[in-house]
Amino acid sequence: MSATNFDIIIVGGGPGGYVAALRAAQLGLSAAVVEAKHLGGICLNWGCIPTKALLRASEINHLLHDLGPYGFSAEKVSFDFSKIVARSRAVSKQLSGGVAHLLKKAKVPVFEGYGKLDGVDGAKRKVLVTPEKGAAVTLTAKHVILATGARARTLPGLEPDGKLVWSYREALVPEALPRRLLVIGSGAIGSEFASFYRNMGSEVTLVEVAPRILPVEDEEISALARKAFEKQGIRVLTSAKIGALRKSASDVTVPVEVNGKTEEFTVDRVISAVGIVGNVENIGLEGTKVKTDRTHVVTDALCRTGEPGVYAIGDLAGAPWLAHKASHEAVMCVEAIAGKHVHPIDSTKIPGCTYCRPQIASVGYTEARAKEAGYKVRVGKFPLMANGKALAMGEPEGLVKTVFDAQTGELLGAHMIGAEVTEMIQGYVIARTGELTEAELAETIFPHPTISESMHEAVLAAYDGALHF
Amino acid sequence: MAIEVLMPALSPTMTEGALARWIKAEGDKVAIGDVIAEIETDKATMEVEAVEDGILGRILVPEGTQGVAVNSPIAILVAEGEAVPEAGAVKPQAATAPAASPAAATPQGSAPVAAPAPVASTAKPAATGKRILASPLAKRIASQKGLDLTHIQGTGPSGRIVRRDVDKATSQSMVTAASTAPVAASGPTSRSIPHSSMRKVIARRLTEAKSTIPHFYVSVDVELDALLALRSQLNAASPEEGPDAFKLSVNDMLVKASAIALKRVPNVNASFTEQAMVLHDNVDISIAVSIPDGLITPILTRVDQKSLKQISQETKYLVKRARAGKLKPEEFQGGTFSISNMGMFGVRDFSAIINPPQAAILAIAAAKKQAVVKGNELAIATVMTVTLSVDHRVVDGAVAAEWLSAFRSVVESPLTLVL
Numbered sequence: 001m002s003a004t005n006f007d008i009i010i011v012g013g014g015p016g017g018y019v020a021a022l023r024a025a026q027l028g029l030s031a032a033v034v035e036a037k038h039l040g041g042i043c044l045n046w047g048c049i050p051t052k053a054l055l056r057a058s059e060i061n062h063l064l065h066d067l068g069p070y071g072f073s074a075e076k077v078s079f080d081f082s083k084i085v086a087r088s089r090a091v092s093k094q095l096s097g098g099v100a101h102l103l104k105k106a107k108v109p110v111f112e113g114y115g116k117l118d119g120v121d122g123a124k125r126k127v128l129v130t131p132e133k134g135a136a137v138t139l140t141a142k143h144v145i146l147a148t149g150a151r152a153r154t155l156p157g158l159e160p161d162g163k164l165v166w167s168y169r170e171a172l173v174p175e176a177l178p179r180r181l182l183v184i185g186s187g188a189i190g191s192e193f194a195s196f197y198r199n200m201g202s203e204v205t206l207v208e209v210a211p212r213i214l215p216v217e218d219e220e221i222s223a224l225a226r227k228a229f230e231k232q233g234i235r236v237l238t239s240a241k242i243g244a245l246r247k248s249a250s251d252v253t254v255p256v257e258v259n260g261k262t263e264e265f266t267v268d269r270v271i272s273a274v275g276i277v278g279n280v281e282n283i284g285l286e287g288t289k290v291k292t293d294r295t296h297v298v299t300d301a302l303c304r305t306g307e308p309g310v311y312a313i314g315d316l317a318g319a320p321w322l323a324h325k326a327s328h329e330a331v332m333c334v335e336a337i338a339g340k341h342v343h344p345i346d347s348t349k350i351p352g353c354t355y356c357r358p359q360i361a362s363v364g365y366t367e368a369r370a371k372e373a374g375y376k377v378r379v380g381k382f383p384l385m386a387n388g389k390a391l392a393m394g395e396p397e398g399l400v401k402t403v404f405d406a407q408t409g410e411l412l413g414a415h416m417i418g419a420e421v422t423e424m425i426q427g428y429v430i431a432r433t434g435e436l437t438e439a440e441l442a443e444t445i446f447p448h449p450t451i452s453e454s455m456h457e458a459v460l461a462a463y464d465g466a467l468h469f
Numbered sequence: 470m471a472i473e474v475l476m477p478a479l480s481p482t483m484t485e486g487a488l489a490r491w492i493k494a495e496g497d498k499v500a501i502g503d504v505i506a507e508i509e510t511d512k513a514t515m516e517v518e519a520v521e522d523g524i525l526g527r528i529l530v531p532e533g534t535q536g537v538a539v540n541s542p543i544a545i546l547v548a549e550g551e552a553v554p555e556a557g558a559v560k561p562q563a564a565t566a567p568a569a570s571p572a573a574a575t576p577q578g579s580a581p582v583a584a585p586a587p588v589a590s591t592a593k594p595a596a597t598g599k600r601i602l603a604s605p606l607a608k609r610i611a612s613q614k615g616l617d618l619t620h621i622q623g624t625g626p627s628g629r630i631v632r633r634d635v636d637k638a639t640s641q642s643m644v645t646a647a648s649t650a651p652v653a654a655s656g657p658t659s660r661s662i663p664h665s666s667m668r669k670v671i672a673r674r675l676t677e678a679k680s681t682i683p684h685f686y687v688s689v690d691v692e693l694d695a696l697l698a699l700r701s702q703l704n705a706a707s708p709e710e711g712p713d714a715f716k717l718s719v720n721d722m723l724v725k726a727s728a729i730a731l732k733r734v735p736n737v738n739a740s741f742t743e744q745a746m747v748l749h750d751n752v753d754i755s756i757a758v759s760i761p762d763g764l765i766t767p768i769l770t771r772v773d774q775k776s777l778k779q780i781s782q783e784t785k786y787l788v789k790r791a792r793a794g795k796l797k798p799e800e801f802q803g804g805t806f807s808i809s810n811m812g813m814f815g816v817r818d819f820s821a822i823i824n825p826p827q828a829a830i831l832a833i834a835a836a837k838k839q840a841v842v843k844g845n846e847l848a849i850a851t852v853m854t855v856t857l858s859v860d861h862r863v864v865d866g867a868v869a870a871e872w873l874s875a876f877r878s879v880v881e882s883p884l885t886l887v888l
Contacts, residue, residue, distance in 0.1 A: 341624075343625075407613075408609055408613065435605060435607060436604070439605065
């Protein structure tokens with residue numbers, strides 16, 4: 001009989017949950033993970049990772065159709081769509097297996113099944129684990145971390161039906177490439193799917209209720225993204241309202257109202273990417289002091305809920321819904337339980353990346369938000385058009401933008417669009433987290449020739465002026 | 470590769486300066502840009518940076534030495550493991566650089582400060598040698614708010630001081646100020662104004678002066694009526710307008726009277742050094758002028774050789790330039806004696822702090838009509854109290870009294886002023 005009592009039980013095995021378990025084990029605490037289906041959570045299995053595998057394929061397809069400028073030509077370029085999807089699944093499977101291995105190495109048992117809070121036993125909390133098959137078991141621990149994640153939000157009339165109307169789940173494992181596709185919602189998820197399907201050859205319409213796509217990004221970056229999408233042939237509709245869908249056996253007609261005018265789109269598939277909701281149901285919150293607010297568990301800065309000994313991290317605990325935020329909260333939460341001195345997360349130091357073509361990456365305040373917050377700002381911009389490496393790569397589309405506090409030189413935010421920017425944003429995140437000012441950034445020597453030089457230039461541009469623009 | 474470190478010039482006109490302090494000791498490793506010493510003229514302090522890597526092999530000029538000639542060797546830098554050669558056997562090389570040259574810091578036409586001396590920043594207290602871990606942003610905000618990082622507890626990785634610590638320290642200093650204030654206050658009742666470099670220099674120099682110079686004070690009452698009468702007569706002789714027009718102030722006449730007294734009692738026109746008492750031939754008088762963020766002491770040179778009219782015109786010119794922040798370093802660096810006049814503020818008497826390396830400063834209070842006894846009669850006279858602050862290492866009590874007596878005799882028999 002394996003152990004059923006632990007220092008920490010973690011409900012959910014995603015990038016929040018499994019990282020919490022690994023950190024607990026490192027700190028000498030006994031921990032267990034309760035996971036119903038997939039170690040690695042949405043991120044590894046149905047989110048970050050498989051989409052990146054698909055986007056890589058669409059990038060290759062794009063390149064194969066754009067070989068001319070490099071002096072190549074290729075005929076009869078073709079692809080097997082099922083192999084592209086199969087590769088994406090294989091990558092997810094490999095990583096999920098990796099997580100299982102890491103947990104095993106750390107001697108963290110994984111209990112398969114749905115976990116839920118089930119009252120207390122003396123000073124300990126009980127967690128009931130109900131597997132899909134077989135008998136439920138009760139585990140006990142002093143601390144329980146809820147990390148059950150989130151799922152796609154469904155709007156009335158836009159419920160995914162698994163056939164004509166997809167959520168990200170179906171969009172990740174299509175049987176065939178839809179000829180005509182309409183994507184509702186232009187956040188990171190919607191924009192990435194629009195980009196993937198467009199670059200694979202679908203006719204794509206991207207519909208956004210807000211006045212601009214990627215509404216959380218800096219306005220200037222949004223505008224450049226829209227321009228790039230439109231150049232690629234994506235039809236972009238903003239400030240748009242969706243009417244009632246009319247489905248036939250093989251297609252669906254979507255009325256879209258913009259500025260009082262309604263246009264009807266008949267497409268083969270619709271992807272609904274209108275946000276996500278937290279998985280707060282069936283985890284035993286009823287009758288506890290854990291509070292929820294609009295499908296998310298309310299926590300303090302150290303991830304504590306209203307119930308002593310119960311914590312919530314990651315997507316379940318609210319925006320931003322990002323794997324790296326979940327993992328960071330996991331480490332912080334466990335370290336706090338272990339009695340270490342920890343610092344609450346500052347959301348303006350969490351980077352965000354969108355892997356559409358061109359890529360988008362940002363951290364901190366947008367120019368508009370900085371001004372709203374009362375900062376007097378200095379803004380620097382550098383277009384990739386003026387960057388040697390970007391030109392050599394044939395990727396001259398893009399911009400790097402910095403926002404500094406004019407008074408203290410604090411890097412308030414950085415916003416990038418273009419090739420490889422998701423790999424580069426960490427430079428600005430380090431600067432912001434390490435509290436470097438414009439002086440240290442200006443003094444930093446960036447390697448030549450790299451696209452990252454434009455990060456340096458965007459800093460100089462905010463002060464004395466960029467050297468190469 | 471032994472290299473002589475040479476005494477740098479803080480300004481184009483500087484010929485010598487004092488070696489105020491060695492930051493590095495013999496045997497210390499130095500890297501390019503490290504501050505190795507502080508040098509000063511009477512107004513400006515400057516950090517000396519190494520411009521070569523190496524070991525500080527030998528200090529040739531001990532700290533506290535006055536009058537070190539520009540370009541004379543002050544130390545020898547050697548490579549690691551290298552024997553230290555004798556001074557003179559080393560190839561001289563301009564191995565030092567002032568951290569910022571005053572010429573650069575005070576370009577013509579821009580606003581200069583009294584002393585373009587960037588005192589060691591709060592972030593690196595060279596005095597204690599203890600490294601403070603702080604983020605660049607924390608350092609900058611602390612310096613903008615005038616907070617000393619050595620008193621802030623860091624909560625970042627390895628105790629690093631980060632922005633939130635500085636923000637917390639700011640609000641705490643406000644809370645402390647509020648809670649210790651005698652009047653209960655609901656909000657912050659104090660605010661921090663970061664020191665200007667002038668304020669830092671004032672603080673440092675006056676602390677040094679008051680704590681290292683054994684001051685003593687001698688006061689005397691001086692009757693001004695004769696001088697005032699003479700002043701009226703002289704001013705009446707001025708043309709109505711034009712380049713020759715003048716209007717003498719009482720201060721102009723007291724400056725001249727001081728110069729005559731200094732000529733008569735030359736031991737007051739002196740400086741103390743460890744080895745000797747230095748008597749100055751020239752009478753160069755520093756006049757304290759208050760300016761918006763502090764004070765500055767422009768210098769009237771060779772006052773004993775100048776006429777009242779010249780003194781008046783030059784003083785007006787210097788005060789105007791001082792208030793406009795346009796003095797050149799040589800116009801406020803130097804001087805052999807100082808005068809601080811607070812007569813216009815109506816003060817009865819006060820004593821001033823000596824402006825080193827000078828040996829004395831005269832504090833002039835307000836002139837007031839009062840009853841005096843002349844012979845056996847009561848009379849009315851315009852009287853002011855002047856107080857001479859003196860460096861007792863240079864000037865003894867009898868000499869100070871003698872000087873004041875000379876000063877009073879000139880003021881009360883003022884015709885000497887126009888001779």
